[in-house]
Amino acid sequence: MFVDTHAHLEMLEDVEIVIERALAHGVSRVVAISSNLESSKRTLEIARTFPQVFAAVGVHPHEALSLDKRVMEELEKLLENTKVVAIGETGLDYHYMNSPREVQIASFKNHIELAKRFSLPLVIHVRDAHEDVVSILKEQISEGIKGVIHCFTGDYLTADRYIDMGFYISFSGIITFKNTDKIREAARMIPPEKLLIETDSPYLAPFPFRGKRNEPSYVVYVAEKIAELRGEPLEKVAEETTRNAKELFGFY
Numbered sequence: 001m002f003v004d005t006h007a008h009l010e011m012l013e014d015v016e017i018v019i020e021r022a023l024a025h026g027v028s029r030v031v032a033i034s035s036n037l038e039s040s041k042r043t044l045e046i047a048r049t050f051p052q053v054f055a056a057v058g059v060h061p062h063e064a065l066s067l068d069k070r071v072m073e074e075l076e077k078l079l080e081n082t083k084v085v086a087i088g089e090t091g092l093d094y095h096y097m098n099s100p101r102e103v104q105i106a107s108f109k110n111h112i113e114l115a116k117r118f119s120l121p122l123v124i125h126v127r128d129a130h131e132d133v134v135s136i137l138k139e140q141i142s143e144g145i146k147g148v149i150h151c152f153t154g155d156y157l158t159a160d161r162y163i164d165m166g167f168y169i170s171f172s173g174i175i176t177f178k179n180t181d182k183i184r185e186a187a188r189m190i191p192p193e194k195l196l197i198e199t200d201s202p203y204l205a206p207f208p209f210r211g212k213r214n215e216p217s218y219v220v221y222v223a224e225k226i227a228e229l230r231g232e233p234l235e236k237v238a239e240e241t242t243r244n245a246k247e248l249f250g251f252y
Helices: 015-026 037-049 061-066 067-079 101-118 130-140 156-164 181-189 216-230 235-251
Strands: 002-007 026-031 055-058 086-095 122-128 147-149 166-173 195-197
Touching: 002 195, 002 235, 015 026, 015 216, 026 037, 026 086, 026 216, 026 235, 037 055, 037 067, 061 086, 061 101, 067 101, 086 101, 086 130, 086 235, 101 122, 101 130, 122 130, 130 156, 147 195, 156 166, 156 181, 166 181, 181 216, 195 216, 195 235, 216 235
Parallel strands: 002 026, 026 055, 055 086, 086 122, 122 147, 147 166, 166 195
Antiparallel strands: none
């Protein structure tokens, strides 16, 4: 069995069919990720509808300008639901800069505080911002705070910095693309107890579906590539990543 630890299900019109197809391919759990307050509400509703789906609520760094006091209060209300298993996605994105740097940092720190208060893991987005993310995490996290660096695109040395702080590293369909040697090397070297897989649906469909809409059933292709890179049976990767997902998100 597999777990897709990062999918934006609220962006898909045929969620029921997508979930059925995921189950048919051995994907037993999906963590549905949010980008802003409205998507958090829709994501939680999907999670409440489908037993296999769990929710992460939060505000993406692209949308950090929207995170005001009212939004924070609304997010806190959502966090009281038992189907919410994480906070995010949050983090920093200095590639597109859809929100100013200082606004993104403030939003990220607010999410970290929520993680502390509600004892939930963080789902962290990082693009062109590893130094600041590492620095903020070292300043802000307390013992017991966990999380995942989603859709990891750095090298192993960068991954190791997050692992040293207790974070998991999640790989997407990007590892099936050409010219991703440093990411593949990281996927090969990550300790098995810190490894996760995801789709980031509807984005980043793996080969042979690249350029098409992604969905949770395709997480199997990510697992297959990781098994190939690590020289391990697919069943071993499935077992390890599923166990890690359950430990991080507390699935029942």
